[in-house]
Amino acid sequence: MTAPPARRVVILGAQSAIAEACARRFAAESASLVIVGRDLGRLNEIANDLAARGAAQVHAAALDLAAEQRPAERFLEWGHRIGGVTHVLIAFGTLGDQTRMESDVDAARLALETNFTAAALWALAAADLFERQRSGVLVAIGSVAGDRGRRSNYVYGAAKAGLGVLMQGIAHRLHHAGDARAVLIKPGLVETPMTGHMDVSGRLWARPEEIAAIIHRAGAKGGPVVYAPARWRWIMLAIRALPAFVMHHTRL
Amino acid sequence: MTAFARTERLGSWGRTASFEGAVARPRFAGDLPAVFSDPERPTTILAHGLGRSYGDSCLNPGGGMVSMRGLDRILQLDPAARVLRAQAGMTIEEALSILTPKGLFLPVLPGTRYVTLGGAVANDVHGKNHTTHGSFGRWVRRIGLVRSDRGAMQVSPDDPDGLFAATVGGMGLTGLIAWVEIALTQVQSTDLIVEDVAFDTFDEYYELMVNHGDSDYRVAWIDCTRPGYGIFTHARHAPIGETQPHPRTKAFAVPFDMPGFLLNGATLALFNRAYRGLKRRRHGPRRAHYSTFHFPLDGVRDWNRLYGERGFRQYQCVIPDAGGREAIWEMLRVISKAGDGSFLAVVKQFGRLPQPGLMSFPREGVTLALDFRNRGQRTLDLLHTLDEIVLSAGGRLYPAKDGRVSANHFQYMYPNWRELEARRDPAIQSSFWKRVTRA
Numbered sequence: 157m158t159a160p161p162a163r164r165v166v167i168l169g170a171q172s173a174i175a176e177a178c179a180r181r182f183a184a185e186s187a188s189l190v191i192v193g194r195d196l197g198r199l200n201e202i203a204n205d206l207a208a209r210g211a212a213q214v215h216a217a218a219l220d221l222a223a224e225q226r227p228a229e230r231f232l233e234w235g236h237r238i239g240g241v242t243h244v245l246i247a248f249g250t251l252g253d254q255t256r257m258e259s260d261v262d263a264a265r266l267a268l269e270t271n272f273t274a275a276a277l278w279a280l281a282a283a284d285l286f287e288r289q290r291s292g293v294l295v296a297i298g299s300v301a302g303d304r305g306r307r308s309n310y311v312y313g314a315a316k317a318g319l320g321v322l323m324q325g326i327a328h329r330l331h332h333a334g335d336a337r338a339v340l341i342k343p344g345l346v347e348t349p350m351t352g353h354m355d356v357s358g359r360l361w362a363r364p365e366e367i368a369a370i371i372h373r374a375g376a377k378g379g380p381v382v383y384a385p386a387r388w389r390w391i392m393l394a395i396r397a398l399p400a401f402v403m404h405h406t407r408l
Numbered sequence: 409m410t411a412f413a414r415t416e417r418l419g420s421w422g423r424t425a426s427f428e429g430a431v432a433r434p435r436f437a438g439d440l441p442a443v444f445s446d447p448e449r450p451t452t453i454l455a456h457g458l459g460r461s462y463g464d465s466c467l468n469p470g471g472g473m474v475s476m477r478g479l480d481r482i483l484q485l486d487p488a489a490r491v492l493r494a495q496a497g498m499t500i501e502e503a504l505s506i507l508t509p510k511g512l513f514l515p516v517l518p519g520t521r522y523v524t525l526g527g528a529v530a531n532d533v534h535g536k537n538h539t540t541h542g543s544f545g546r547w548v549r550r551i552g553l554v555r556s557d558r559g560a561m562q563v564s565p566d567d568p569d570g571l572f573a574a575t576v577g578g579m580g581l582t583g584l585i586a587w588v589e590i591a592l593t594q595v596q597s598t599d600l601i602v603e604d605v606a607f608d609t610f611d612e613y614y615e616l617m618v619n620h621g622d623s624d625y626r627v628a629w630i631d632c633t634r635p636g637y638g639i640f641t642h643a644r645h646a647p648i649g650e651t652q653p654h655p656r657t658k659a660f661a662v663p664f665d666m667p668g669f670l671l672n673g674a675t676l677a678l679f680n681r682a683y684r685g686l687k688r689r690r691h692g693p694r695r696a697h698y699s700t701f702h703f704p705l706d707g708v709r710d711w712n713r714l715y716g717e718r719g720f721r722q723y724q725c726v727i728p729d730a731g732g733r734e735a736i737w738e739m740l741r742v743i744s745k746a747g748d749g750s751f752l753a754v755v756k757q758f759g760r761l762p763q764p765g766l767m768s769f770p771r772e773g774v775t776l777a778l779d780f781r782n783r784g785q786r787t788l789d790l791l792h793t794l795d796e797i798v799l800s801a802g803g804r805l806y807p808a809k810d811g812r813v814s815a816n817h818f819q820y821m822y823p824n825w826r827e828l829e830a831r832r833d834p835a836i837q838s839s840f841w842k843r844v845t846r847a
């Protein structure tokens with residue numbers, strides 16, 4: 157068995173629990189990594205660990221990912237640091253407080269801009285890069301919340317749905333660009349800081365490591381939309397099929 | 409935002425005690441001081457590793473808990489100097505899977521790999537090599553501690569105010585352990601050369617322990633229903649071979665609470681079969697991966713559910729060698745007379761290396777560990793009788809396994825307890841500590 161060619165991965169939102177679990181998988185395969193988040197102290201904590209776990213190189217970059225004006229230049233710069241880019245993972249996001257976002261414009265804007273606008277602009281820049289290279293895998297984390305609007309999280313859900321359509325378009329576009337691919341991951345409920353206030357008892361909750369394993373596999377092969385874990389495909393099929401008069405009686 | 413936003417249920421391994429309340433889950437080093445200054449922090453908190461302690465020493469009902477699992481990063485790994493500095497929520501399983509491919513190993517391993525480094529320090533855990541290697545704390549070079557009154561700090565063995573010695577075996581009471589720096593050993597292979605030998609008198613057991621004094625690891629199982637009978641196992645690291653971490657495969661999980669009677673009967677039957685096999689002919693040494701030798705029970709996830717809904721109690725004591733045999737004999741007699749006790753006991757030898765912690769459990773002598781299905785008062789009475797035998801032989805109990813020893817007995821066994829109390833972080837408390845320090 158020959159080792160796969162070394163991966164060169166840029167992770168946007170690397171402080172996320174899911175992203176860190178992914179980064180560990182890449183590190184164990186001696187990948188080179190650029191990890192991007194907005195707290196250099198925390199990024200360095202993660203970077204030291206990834207290096208000890210076997211990453212060939214780890215470069216930490218502190219950045220507000222929702223405020224970046226030149227994502228394409230950033231990719232070039234990071235590519236120079238680690239000798240090219242073979243994978244981009246877009247993991248950052250924010251859930252936002254649904255009730256608050258219904259009356260507080262700034263709160264709603266922050267969630268929409270972070271989860272959709274910023275993620276979309278990074279995705280477009282990565283798509284350009286991979287199209288030119290005719291290789292590379294772009295993975296973005298969407299959410300099952302984007303599959304149907306529900307009163308408990310529809311602002312977040314709407315942004316994730318938008319990102320989903322964008323990624324679908326990119327996947328179509330990259331289909332004609334050699335080996336380049338785009339994948340949207342749709343996690344269900346995951347035990348992370350984002351859901352730290354929720355009750356995690358119940359069978360539907362997954363651990364970040366499980367999602368990371370799925371993302372990692374999607375980086376190597378598979379279709380453009382991946383539910384994580386896979387059971388959510390069927391759960392969301394059922395939820396999408398609920399007629400409005402039933403849906404409106406639930407507390408989902 | 410508060411770090412104590414969620415109410416959770418946390419348990420301990422024996423399933424006789426549990427906690428329900430506010431739990432914080434810090435992920436980064438900087439989150440630890442914030443846990444103490446949190447506006448919604450319960451008056452007292454307690455760190456929780458993986459809840460592999462059996463009783464109530466890892467629980468703080470009425471207060472809050474801090475799950476340390478999110479702090480699981482390597483801070484520094486220096487293979488040449490053989491030193492690992494890692495955050496306290498990293499498990500022994502994770503550490504071994506990173507270390508073994510590099511030919512590095514942890515010098516002391518408890519009987520399960522699902523233990524955090526913080527938990528290993530806080531109970532100063534021991535392995536099957538205490539006579540030569542001492543307890544876990546002997547290999548700890550520095551500890552990063554975060555306290556409510558002193559903030560983030562480092563302690564090391566030469567620490568003048570005794571906070572290092574209080575933290576090793578300190579049951580989490582001296583502060584949140586943020587990270588641990590530990591000296592490693594080197595191995596040529598992750599395989600062990602293991603040999604089992606059956607014995608049928610206690611004298612034979614002692615003889616085997618002495619004769620195989622140069623083995624890396626030694627342990628025995630004895631049959632409580634026939635005192636004196638047992639299987640002695642010793643192992644050494646193979647001189648050459650592969651360096652492979654334990655397999656990542658999912659362990660078979662116990663799906664629901666099994667009625668307790670299944671377990672004792674079934675394990676005893678297996679044991680007897682092995683025993684008869686060994687008696688018929690000596691098998692000689694075999695090669696085995698360290699995980700099957702060190703962590704035999706990790707192959708069955710949630711095996712504690714085998715004891716049924718009411719859970720079980722583990723009893724572990726150490727008895728000094730002088731008079732030790734008689735005391736153990738007496739304990740086994742009491743247990744087999746009670747009729748519903750443990751069927752198998754694990755026996756290990758502790759050596760005379762100095763103990764690193766103020767409250768470290770190991771001391772020179774023989775240690776005995778037994779499981780008892782929880783039958784309420786009846787079990788408590790039996791264990792209380794055992795306490796008296798242990799006490800009169802000059803022995804003591806392992807707090808990590810206890811959930812019921814009386815304050816009186818505990819204070820007699822650990823006369824140093826006031827020194828730990830003096831160094832306890834005022835914002836930290838546990839149900840165990842409240843119980844055993846009552847006047």
Ligand SMILES: Cc1cc2nc3c(=O)[nH]c(=O)nc-3n(C[C@H](O)[C@H](O)[C@H](O)COP(=O)(O)OP(=O)(O)OC[C@H]3O[C@@H](n4cnc5c(N)ncnc54)[C@H](O)[C@@H]3O)c2cc1C
Pocket residue numbers: 421454455456457458459460461462465466476496497517518519520522523524525526527528530531532533534535578579580581583584585586705808809838
């Ligand atoms: C199958 C099995 C076999 C075992 N075999 C052995 C053995 O051979 N030898 C042995 O010595 N023990 C053994 N044990 C006991 C086990 O090693 C100890 O109870 C260990 O402390 C459990 O670690 P944990 O991470 O689960 O911590 P927990 O049980 O969750 O907590 C244990 C203590 O550590 C404290 N603590 C945990 N993390 C921190 C932290 N970061 N900062 C401060 N305090 C902290 C807690 O407050 C508590 O007082 C065994 C247990 C099982 C289930």
Ligand SMILES: NC(=O)c1ccc[n+]([C@@H]2O[C@H](COP(=O)([O-])OP(=O)(O)OC[C@H]3O[C@@H](n4cnc5c(N)ncnc54)[C@H](OP(=O)(O)O)[C@@H]3O)[C@@H](O)[C@H]2O)c1
Pocket residue numbers: 169170171172173174175192193194195219220221222223246247248249250251270297298299300342343344345346347348349350351
């Ligand atoms: N948890 C779930 O149940 C779930 C379900 C479906 C989808 N998802 C998605 O999974 C992804 C990962 O989330 P997670 O669950 O791992 O939660 P998480 O740990 O809270 O991660 C979210 C991360 O996004 C970062 N972030 C937000 N805005 C940013 C910005 N402007 N610039 C830089 N970083 C920013 C946050 O950084 P800070 O630490 O600096 O705040 C945080 O590290 C997200 O896209 C989320 O929407 C999660």
